[in-house]
Amino acid sequence: MSTDAEPGFVYLVGAGPGDPDLLTLRAAHLLRTADVILPDDLVSDEVLALASPTADIIPVGKRCGQPRITQAGIHALMLEHAQADRSVVRLKSGDPLVFGRAGEEIESLRAANIPFEIVPGISAAFAVAASLQTPLTDRTNASKLILATAHHAAGKVELTPSWSGSFPDAATLVIYMPGRDFAALSADLIASGIPPGTPCVAVSKATTPDEHICATTLVNLASAEVGPAPVILLIGHAIQLP
Numbered sequence: 001m002s003t004d005a006e007p008g009f010v011y012l013v014g015a016g017p018g019d020p021d022l023l024t025l026r027a028a029h030l031l032r033t034a035d036v037i038l039p040d041d042l043v044s045d046e047v048l049a050l051a052s053p054t055a056d057i058i059p060v061g062k063r064c065g066q067p068r069i070t071q072a073g074i075h076a077l078m079l080e081h082a083q084a085d086r087s088v089v090r091l092k093s094g095d096p097l098v099f100g101r102a103g104e105e106i107e108s109l110r111a112a113n114i115p116f117e118i119v120p121g122i123s124a125a126f127a128v129a130a131s132l133q134t135p136l137t138d139r140t141n142a143s144k145l146i147l148a149t150a151h152h153a154a155g156k157v158e159l160t161p162s163w164s165g166s167f168p169d170a171a172t173l174v175i176y177m178p179g180r181d182f183a184a185l186s187a188d189l190i191a192s193g194i195p196p197g198t199p200c201v202a203v204s205k206a207t208t209p210d211e212h213i214c215a216t217t218l219v220n221l222a223s224a225e226v227g228p229a230p231v232i233l234l235i236g237h238a239i240q241l242p
């Protein structure tokens, strides 16, 4: 039997891709029993609906239309509520440890001696692959799976030199936060050594009713009609669409 969210604890919880059926049992139980929930903007309303009616839900998404909250502001909220003896769920889309600044949040909790637990979730890469009904690896052509982002701390698309030689043969590459300059990204990836004809799928708003799939090749990504954010790219020969 799963224990309830405990006073004074912070839980870094993966909310998965949005469908509440894809939450872990632990995540669902913590959501039902936490006093305070701090969700990112990609966390779905259906997942938040599992929270206790008495829970204090404080959105901390950096694009949620509210005055922008800083990462330090999120740390302050976690600490403030935990130190007031409330149980806090810090709810992140997908898996909390994948491109979610979890390292900084863990550091702030450790520095303040706040006990915490991390609950994994289904990351976008795996949710998208399931939705597309494609494997991410293949014993004949993809023995490596690389999770990358085109976004770095300064918020710019990285340039060719930093990716040059990064991607081995026989790999599937998944790019989170690809930005919107697909021509530059395509050129950078080709310059890094990925063949231009490599299959590439851009999936927008995956696993939602507005999901948009754009199947193309790496070279044609430059002019492809990719849907609105959030978008994730799957690149490699293992990706098989019907």
Ligand SMILES: C[S@@+](CC[C@H](N)C(=O)[O-])C[C@H]1O[C@@H](n2cnc3c(N)ncnc32)[C@H](O)[C@@H]1O
Pocket: 017, 042, 092, 093, 094, 095, 096, 097, 098, 099, 100, 122, 123, 124, 125, 175, 176, 177, 178, 203, 204, 205, 206, 207, 208, 230, 231, 232, 233
């Ligand atoms: C800040 S990262 C968070 C990743 C998250 N921790 C995970 O494990 O999926 C946000 C990026 O994840 C990807 N993403 C998350 N949800 C998505 C969705 N429903 N459809 C497409 N991409 C998604 C996009 O690349 C988006 O820019």
